[in-house]
Amino acid sequence: MASETVPGARSRSTTVGILVVTAGILAAVVAAALTALSASDAYAAYGLPDPGAVTEYGLPVVRVLAETGAVVCIGSLLLAAFGIPASRSGPLLADGYAAVRAAGWAAGLWCVGAALLVPFTAADATGRPIGDVLDAQVLFGLVDALEEAKAWLLTAGIALVLAVGCRVVLSWGWTVVLFAVSLLGMFPLVATGHSASGGAHDIATNSLLFHLFSATLWVGGLVALLAHLARGGAHAGLVARRFSRIALVCWIVMAASGVVNAFARVPLDQLFSTTYGALVLVKVVLLVVLGVIGHFQRERAVRTVAEGGGGLLRLGAVEVLVMFATIGVAVALGRTPPPAELGAVPDRTELLIGYPLDGPPTALRLLFDFRFDLVFGTAALVLAGLYLYGVRVLHRRGDRWPVGRTVAWLCGCASVLVATSSGVGRYAPAMFSVHMGQHMVLSMLAPVLLVLAGPTSLALRVLRPAAKGGPPGAREWLLAFLHSPLTRWLTNPFVALALFTGSFWALYFSGLFDAALPQHWAHLVMNAHFLLAGYVFYWPVIGIDPAPRPLPSLAKLGMVFASMPFHAFFGITLMMSNTVIGSDFYRGLSLPWASDLLADQNLGGGLAWASGEVPLVVVMLALLIQWSRADYREARRLDRKAAVDGDADLAAYNEMLRRLSAGDASASGAQNPTSRSDG
Incomplete structure (x- = not known):
């Protein structure tokens, strides 16, 4: 030096x-x-x-x-x-x-x-x-x-x-x-x-x-x-x-x-x-x-x-x-x-959301009226490409990677792409009901699919570890992030549950949503929050990757059931509310096919209530499959151990029962003479 x-x-x-x-x-x-x-x-x-x-x-x-x-x-x-x-x-x-x-x-x-x-x-x-x-x-x-x-x-x-x-x-x-x-x-x-x-x-x-x-x-x-x-x-x-x-x-x-x-x-x-x-x-x-x-x-x-x-x-x-x-x-x-x-002044809709809308959100328009989202659309495509590249690297090494995980990742990326770049993403800034549908996909469907793909496990297998005594690289940085205090805090069950369920109420019933509607950057922040909050919640529950805070099976089940009432009450509250959320912005758009803002909001509440149950069913199914596979792996491990040591555990258990039985017999024999002498 x-x-x-x-x-x-x-x-x-x-x-x-x-x-x-x-x-x-x-x-x-x-x-x-x-x-x-x-x-x-x-x-x-x-x-x-x-x-x-x-x-x-x-x-x-x-x-x-x-x-x-x-x-x-x-x-x-x-x-x-x-x-x-x-x-x-x-x-x-x-x-x-x-x-x-x-x-x-x-x-x-x-x-x-x-x-x-x-x-x-x-x-x-x-x-x-x-x-x-x-x-x-x-x-x-x-x-x-x-x-x-x-x-x-x-x-x-x-x-x-x-x-x-x-x-x-x-x-x-x-x-x-x-x-x-x-x-x-x-x-x-x-x-x-x-x-x-x-x-x-x-x-x-x-x-x-x-x-x-x-x-x-x-x-x-x-x-x-x-x-x-x-x-x-x-x-x-x-x-x-x-x-x-x-x-x-x-x-x-x-x-x-x-x-x-x-x-x-x-x-x-x-x-x-x-x-x-x-x-x-x-x-x-x-x-x-x-x-x-x-x-x-x-x-x-x-x-x-x-x-x-x-x-x-x-x-x-x-x-x-x-x-x-x-x-x-x-x-x-x-x-x-x-x-x-x-140049020419754009119409009010284009001025507020950035582009015109050709008509009411029909099924065909929601599916095929694409406007590519440069942030989330690009992220979805890049993440899908990186995952496929990682799988290819493993295959070249002769390692296997479950096809189901790859399918889950691609479906998760596709759901993000559809939610932000299809007609759903195009109409979401202009109609509360479509926005709520986008919210449900980003927070409750895409994260479930992404965590089931085990991206961190794939990355750790693909990235080469640093040489002994050598400078740290990407693999070491990823491990440092996974074990950081921030990650451990976010995956705390109470924090993850609060972020996942509490953000619904804090966003829509505090005035934040009304303030965010006119700002494009706020829509980016909202979508990122929906996606990340969902990922943080589902990661320790059904994630393939080991979580910084491993949870027992009952705790996982408890987190799932604890979240269900919050979503149900949130949807019902929206359906019963007589106050229009974001009314100033939506009225400013003056969309002729969305003049009844309260009815559109009630429809959004119904979507939140109904669609919120579907991912939870998927989560429960994933939990049951994971528990079944864990039991099967444990049984196979015990069978292999028994084949190696001649079933020593079972022999030891039987010997313990024999000794206990012999001890009880001896105790009975020692007590019977006393009883006869007393007689």
Whole structure:
């Protein structure tokens, strides 16, 4: 380790720091320059007065500042959590600690930039000079009215938590937690801006979700990798190879999601005739250049990293500069109104849910009127592909995997796909009854099928364990998650039951559902919660994978029966209620075939009541089969043991009975003479 603190390593670390600062300045200049081409037109298009040069050019510069801090923070935590080899228990190693400290400084920069963006966003949205909104009372009023300003305020709070957390965290487990929190800090940006409003905002938001996270992991990961090599960090070759795999996946996701998002925002015929379209084309060209150059750079870097990492530092510098120039273009895109937003105003249904509805939800429309969900539809297809790949790997090794588990997994993925991407997913945001049907599939059918497939057991058999004394890999990370305090807490029977049954009542009867209906991101969160809460509940009950808290058979049966009244009462309560849940949103849609909102809600309650019993029957059947198989396996085990030891257990049991019988006879013989003498 002493060799890592030589002046050469310090000089390389300084070089990386200068590179990041230079790249950030380049991104700010690009963003400000490109904004100058369209900002004035944007204010005129939205009917706003010009807020002045400070607001006009200061906002993109400050946004680049915030995004620079975000990508460096997330990339450094990614490196510390999954790039640099570390023990699952105990304190971080020196390289991991250095990466976490760098993430802390970047989080501070992120926090400052996000906090500054609150007044800048308020001034920009109202067309006022920045000085006019710095009054506390005025600013608070504007923040309360502007979703984007709220998002930046929330982001600043999350970044502050990260900055403090990075100063006190010393273990690998808490580093993973901070990394998850850092990803959460990017989510408010997805929920606001151009992609979150107007027509097709469901596709635009979902694609932006993929685009933003993949770009952040790619850019931040490369900066963190360069910093690690500049410090003379250990396992440089392994760290570079791990990042290379992540970078390839991120580039593919960025390219695909960027194309989808562009077509959702700008019509094809205006791609070459508008400023927004020109910026999209520039960004596409930069991404292609990054993909090609970055691939060849990393291939060469992995070969030269053993010589000290100097090759990667030189090659990576070019990639970082192009990456941050791309960030500048992206910021300018965010400041430019897309043509679709300035074109014909979509109808009210399309404005609220993102797309039009062609008519009432007939059986054919519910089955075949597909609108692919980029988040859950993609997840279903990817998970199905990964599972089939794992089964294929086992077959190549000569290992067997039950066909029934594969069928269960594919059926579970198909149920998620149908619930979110078929006509059910299309009509769910607009009608309570269809939403409730989607809820039942995601929370009570798909999780049952998924846990019966044993995905964790398959993954543990496919993934290779780390060599003795070697750095941990994917298999060790999975085991660490399975045995983590969070997993043990979630699979606690009382917690799992409360999440599974209590969330029904908390969501629909507390006002949360009414607040979530107008927000597309809230629908994503709801669907994810339904699916995960169901999985956590059914995993310890009927799951093939060993649960962190194994339950006896009676406890499993008790959890199933305990959940039944809650679902029945929930459905009956909805059917008997005279208050329409989400009435303001549904009335705003003004769907001619869904004018009786109370009747539609009662239908949803009936679906919740009736469909809730079907998965429970499947669960009971699965429990009976598992108990029968467990008894059969136990009988076979005893038979094999008896064949080996000559049925020693039975012989010992018979001998015990013989001795007990002989003892009783002796006791009777000893008592009889006494009785005769007494006579």
